[in-house]
Amino acid sequence: MRIVDLSSPIDATGWEPEPVTHHIVSPAEGARHMADEMRAHFGIDFDPKVLDDGELLSIDTLTLTTHTGTHVDAPAHYGTRASYRNGRPRTIDELPLDWFYRPGIVLDLTDAPPGVVGADRIRAELDRVGTPVRPLDVVILHTGADRWIGTEKYFTEFVGLDGPAVHLLLDLGVRVIGTDAFSLDAPFGDILRRYAQTKDRSVLWPAHFAGRDREFCQVERLANLDQLTRPTGFTFCCFPVKVARAGAGWARAVALVEDGLV
Secondary structure, three states, X not given: OEEEEOEOOOOOOOOOOOXXXXXXXXXXXXXXXXXXXXXXXXXXXXXXXXXXXXXXXXXXXXXXXXXXOOEEEOXXXXXXXXXXXXXXXXXXXXXXXXXXXXXXXXEEOOOOOOEEEOHHHHHHHHHHHOOOOOOOOEEEEEOOHHHHOOOHHHHOOOEEEOHHHHHHHHHOXXXXXXXXXXXXXXXXXXXXXXXXXHOOHHHOOHHHHXXXXXXXXXXXXXXXXXXXXXXXXXXXEOOEOOOOOOOXXXXXXXXXXXXXXX
16 A cells, blocks of 8 residues: 655745744753743743753644645535535534545546636546546546645646536535645636626636535645546545634545555
8 A cells, every 4th residue: 555645735935825924942942941831830940951952842833724735625614504404514623534535536637727617627537537436436636736836826827616517526426526726716816807707606716605505525735646647546535633613624635545556
């Protein structure tokens, strides 16, 4: 069994629309901090110099959104309405884990220009792959956008799905759709330009808004899909971090591939 890393990093040095801050307390600073805390709260004196190299433990503090790096969007991310169930849409900590450990199918959209593709393109790619989609299979879009990770282009140069394309996959029983792009929808600028030209509300984030009427998740900002030489024959695993009451959670996405299939 080989493990192929399909995750993009959380990296404060890369460009993000919502900047990431990453503060590192060094092991030596951690030792001094511990000594200060023990003295202040418990009246215990401890000299950190007795520790090897005067070091204890490092501490990393990050400020970021749950949509930074590879992450899973929960139904609650799409809005407060859930026409498919009584009550509110589910948050990331409420979702069944077996959705995120399933056979994967990669669809190649690397030749598609930035913007949007529809159901016809997805249907043609499914026909090319030739493997029937079973309920709860994870369908993953390989757009090639991960080559721009860390740059502004990552947020503008990618292809997404329109509403009918999403519904096509949901009709097949898919509950998790992944992409190596910033969003399952088209780039924001493309969406807003098309709306300005047409005033057609159906072009406004249809891949996300489909989740108000049908329960499903998106895995965004995947990477390294080119390392999978076959579109099928692997298990996709991307358990989201259990962030209470959150609309998304970070995930370490991987493909589990039997020897000889990659």
